[in-house]
Amino acid sequence: MAKYDSKSLRNVVVVGHGSTGKTSLCESFLFVSGKTDRLGRVDEGTSTLDHEPEEQKKRISISSATTFVDWHKFKINLVDTPGDSNFSFDTQSCLRIADAALVVLDAVSGVEFQTQKVWEYADDFKLPRMVFINRMDRERANFQTAVATIKDKMDVKVTPICLPIGTHESFRGVIDLLSMQAIIYDDLKGTFKTADIPADQIEEAQTWRETMVEDIAESDEAMMDRYLEAGELTAEELRTGLRTGVNSGALIPVACGSALKNMGTALLMDIITQYLPSPVDRGPVKGVKPGTEEEEIRTPEEGSPFSALVFKTIADPYAGRLTLFRVYSGTLTADVGMYNASHKISERFGNIFFLDGKTQKTTDMVIPGDIAAFAKLKETGTGDTICNEKSPIIYDKVVPPPTIMSFAIEPKSRGDEDKIGSSINRLIEEDPTMRFHRDDQTKEMIISGMGQIHIEVAVEKMRRKFGVEVNLKTPKVPYKETIKAKTNVQGKYKKQSGGRGQYGDCWLDIEPLPRGSGFEFQDKIVGGVIPNQYRPAVEKGIVEAMDEGVVAGYPVVDFKVSLVDGTYHTVDSSEMAFK
Template sequence: GAEDNLTGVIDLLDRKAYTFVGNFGENITEVPMPEDMVEKVEKFRAELVEKAVECDEATMEKYLGGEEISVEELKKAIRKGVIENAIYPVLCGTALQNIGVQFALDYVNEFLPSPLDVPQVDATDVADPEKKTPIKADDDAPFVGLAFKIATDPFVGKLCFVRVYQGVLKSGSYIVNASTGNKERVGRLVRMHANHREEIKEIYAGDIAAVIGLKNTTTGNTLSDESSPLLLESITFPEPVIKIAVEPKTKVDQEKMGVALARLAEEDPTFRVETDEETNQVLISGMGELHLDIIVDRMRREFGVEANVGKPQVSYRETITQTAEAEHKYAKQSGGRGQYGHCMLRVEPAGEGQGYQFLDEVKGGVIPKEYIPAIEKGVKEGLLSGVVAGFPMVDVKVAVYYGSYHEVDSSEIAFKMAAIFAFKDACQKAKPILLEPIMKVEVTTPEDYMGNIIGDLNSKRGQIEEMIDRPLKIKAIKAKVPLAEMFGYATSLRSMSQGRANYTMEFSHYSEVPRNVLETIKEKTAK
């Protein structure tokens, strides 16, 4: 069957058909193969065998020799291919009635690599960052684990999901968070089975469990034995690309909203919460419209907070395209001790994705060392509000190379102010540009609607990169489109395709905003 008539699956490996009966597909029954599918099964099985034997030389020789390949030999060859990233088995089914889900879990167990099959990872010694220590799945070695997910449980509070890379983690033991240096106590260990928790005393190398009782651990932190703190490679999270204002509907909601947003931000590192100092609005940022819709929905369902939501705002960025220099002398005299700070700054593009870099190139003590941090502080403040339209600046290299000071009147605040003005002046001269987030979009549609959808993407300043043919006259369109043009796209796509097309979207990169669009954005931000 297919779609809402799906009743079972056929396992190509053992040529058997199975049906799933019951509300949750709990009654699995082997049934005779449908006659109209016998030929198709043999065709696809032959293709499967051909691909599988390519992964194992001994099985390949046997196959070329005309011998029959047993199911066990096929499974062994497929497992080898999966571990080497040579093949990717595809399983079918539906989670709605659990049809085929049991087989998917069985094959996860049979084909996917165990911790012993995974290539060895290296950890960094906290005491000596140059020293690399190999981590192996060994229960007798000192404990090293990675906190990869934080979840909030209404009954036990914060759950921290940990994957043990080496050693054993025991409940009641003390460990160190190597990422922050904080000492933590493991209160309880639980193994999660969907919404059911099973209390356990210890977990071994390769295991995953949830830890209750960790106070200062967040996603991506490395946990390790107190005797030898080691640091695993952290998880890198993309910066949010969309921002909306939220406000509670009632006074009661206001009190609960702060707690709810703090909990959700702790769970999701790509979700941020901030307060706009000018408007006093609470702004939430995330990876897309759907991401923030889900956050607002979870606030309502899990925390009982009703909120009004503003229009989405794109997280634009600014950068510079040339090298430029500027100086500023900040001098104030108003009776008594004055203020004096003087610095010369050079700004230059740091390259895409390189972030902000600060260099101290002052020679001969023309600016005392104690004022250099104040200059950097001023530069960092200047980065928060760019010179094109007031958006944060990225990928800028800043060097302080000359200046002067007054023995009595110079102070940190004076040098900070001088740095802010010098930085703004230098950026104005360095041909600043506005950057907008570009999204990777993939639209899947019946080919009847393809023309309209491509035309619509082009009108949104989109660049069509690829069109792929899928079975049953379905087309996949891959494109890069500015996020600013994608608001409300789900609704317009439904109306263009009578509800039959769907799309996925993820952040790709930042790109320069065209001049005609820049003027519109400047007008909006000036209001």
């Protein structure tokens, strides 16, 4: 494998709405770069990245996947993310460690709901980004309309730097507005030739180029002055201005093509390597000193103390747990110790891998900015910071959102009941948005997640990975009872059967409390009508009785009881009698 430095790395997370061709675009990267000799296809189940059986069955990405390509001595780390909102946490975690986002749109649909969500996530992390309008070969594909949806629905300014040549069946290439040349594709292998811009598109190309030049000039005050003086920018000024503008977030370039036909892919990889930022361009990163609010800063240099953030965990029943991380500073070499600053523990590891879909490629060292993985770490999970123990730091992590849907879960085989909890806990290791508990009231096992698809996929993984088959059903409603109005009641217990008897007598004021307040007890006894040693027993008796209400036997909640009066017997009264 070629050697790189941090300036030659590009960490790009591919995001967008579902079914816009994100995975197909990554497959096209692999094919056009020469890394694979066959174009992997999602619809045929041959994708390098959508390799999970559940993904091949549903024909959608349900989990992020990483790969990398070598392009003109640059290493492009690609992280392909799910487009379904059920798996948004995974997408957010990947964006957290990226240096840039590649937002993929469908040329027919333009901006869709999940496009807007991932755009907001990228905003949260202040990520430079660019847009790729895919599927220009589709019927009703319209480049200008797709661009307009970005401006209309997200209220942002974007800068097209290429145009399509033809659409639908006539789509055959793109116009590079920077070089003002046409790129014509000869076949479906991504091979192309450069040519003059078609005569019927020269005027259109000139208009779009003028807009592009103005956008680049406006992104920098000094460049704007030169543009106003000369009326044009040199090729070098355009390249420098575009790169600077993209890195600062002032410019969002737009390219186009067809991933399935490998059209526009080579130009897109050129754009990524030339204009998207490297880890060095992104500069120092901030964290905190463990146990304090004191700010710590790390630079993406090999001489800095090692630090990295774990952004994904994969639970594999055979290979064990895989831990994916991005290095922010320093270098990591194999066969050394590693300190988890989030949990204040040390762990040892053996091999370090670069992941290529499901394939693991061993490496001896990981440099600042690169993405890699460990195998079989026991304590380190998603969101943890790993670092040099002598220079600890903790980076911000993405917090899992609350779940929105729950099912009761039961084993198909009686002997599998004990396996359910351990299997789901293994899945939670790789997907922290999943929850599992046993309802104390209904006695059901409850699995919760981000939606029905999310939970169904988890059930399929349980069967495939751990051999546990379960049924999902609607959970029983854990009803509660409460008090509607204030009342005063007497509780009296008297038992005489020869010898010492049992006697307890108390008067209680019972009143409702606001929803969610729970239970409150107050001792209002004045004088010695009930001795002090018996009064706590009254509260204990009430707490035990709360488990089963008088209306339908459900737990009683949100009420207050005041002990106001009572009587006792010097011989027969006891703690048990008052309880």
